[in-house]
Amino acid sequence: MTSPDQPYRSGFACLVGRPNAGKTTLTNALVGEKVGIVSNRPQTTRHAIRGVVSRPGGQLVLVDTPGLHKPKSLLGQRLNDVVRDTLADVDVIVFCVPADQPVGTGDKFIARQLREVKAPVVVVVTKTDAASKKQIAEQLVAASQLVEAAEVVPVSAVAGDQVELLEDLLIGLLPEGPRMYPEEQTTDEDTERQIAELIREAALEKVRQEVPHSLAVTVEEMIRRPDPKNSDGELVTVHASLHVERPSQKPMLLGKGGSIIKQIGSEARVGMEELLGARVHLDLHVTVLGEWQDDPKKLNRLGY
Structure with a gap:
């Protein structure tokens, strides 16, 4: 319960930044659990992912967005559109600028987009655990010059440094309003x-070269049945397809004797069993979906 002089606040905060700026890692840290996948590959996030933070004084809905970038494909254009559509309808903007990389053209491009947005901007200098004190100090100055900001905050999502402070700050910038999601819900x-x-996510860790950008995954079927090995449990059979753009990419995902695809399945299954609270049988297939990143119908089919 909140006291009369501290009204309950609720609203949306959109995380923006160039690719690989630490947006999803920060989202997961604020929520307190994994709601978005993380890798060191640019454009890992391809959808606007909502993470819900519920506190006695308010509810903060974080919207993690794809990295704004100069698009080289129709997929890239659509990812940028996701960000711009999200920016137009949130209460606070969290502009993530990594501490371990100089401010560049990508950051300046995003700053120009934010000048047209009415919501207050909080600049977060991310990845402070990967930078020296001197780098962090210089980046705080450089980041503060990018855009007019309500606050500029250094944060390490990995180490947990200043995550709670940022959370309190963001909730304080939200409008008064009721809770929008059940208190126990962390994502929609x-x-x-x-x-x-x-x-x-598991596949991105196993493949190199051009495959990460060309990879999409769809779940074709999920079948739930009683677990024959556990009378109180459930066995979920998942049939999924990994789509690549060129025939030459297929063996990169399969590996010799299917070694890579087996590793991908083993790693993914751990997270899936935690998510579903059940034993999982995972059946993976690799298919070639020619040049899907520039084909509107194929993009629609893949959910982009």
């Missing part, structure tokens, strides 16, 4: 998309 992502993302 549907289960099939979460499963597809866990598979893609």
